[in-house]
Amino acid sequence: MPFPCIKIQQEDFDLTTEINNLRKGHKKIGAVVAFVGTVRDLNEGDDIAVLELEHYPNMTEKALEDIRLKAHDRWNLQTSLIIHRIGKMQPCEQIVLVAVTSRHREEAFHAAHFIMDYLKTNAPFWKKETFANGDTHWVDARMSDKDAEQKWLSR
């Protein structure tokens, strides 16, 4: 596997299993920060029945690995993992996991936040919503996500 720290998968993930694997054999780890993104049932006021995630195979893995390595360059981290699900999901399901380990909490907190902000604006994934009445809609990109990424440039 070219990117063992990146997983693009249809199936759900188990947080405890993933974190145990990330910590295994690393005795210097003193902090683990994990962010889990989940499917909301409401977006712009309509009931969502299904959320479908499309991605660009190969480019997605490369983009996520680039972001992960940027975080390792910037902070003193031990290990990190990004899991992003694709395909069809329902409200309340997990979509994304970013988990980072470091010696002390500060690095892991910053790095997990940084990876999520960059993932939002740089990794080629697209969300399509299907509503209860059968209508479909491609989710629009948010300016606030771009702003969140930009903030890291001046920190």
Place this chain on the structure above:
Amino acid sequence: MLNILYFASLKEALGQAEETISATEFSTVENLINTLSERGEQWAGALLHNTNLQIAVNHDIASRDTPLSSGDEIAFFPPVTGG
């Protein structure tokens, strides 16, 4: 020869996910966009006049002035919305 990919709303608007163009005259992404946009309004709207158009060449984010060479994979897509 160029391999062209379309994703998400662009793929739906253009009615195709992938195509191969056997041509050597495309020096930049801009040239390719101009030629594809001659296919009709739908294409011009999705590519030439689309100010939100995102472009990747060989899996790296690119722009309209990125040079192209034979064998390249060019992808067109809307702004990303993962996470």
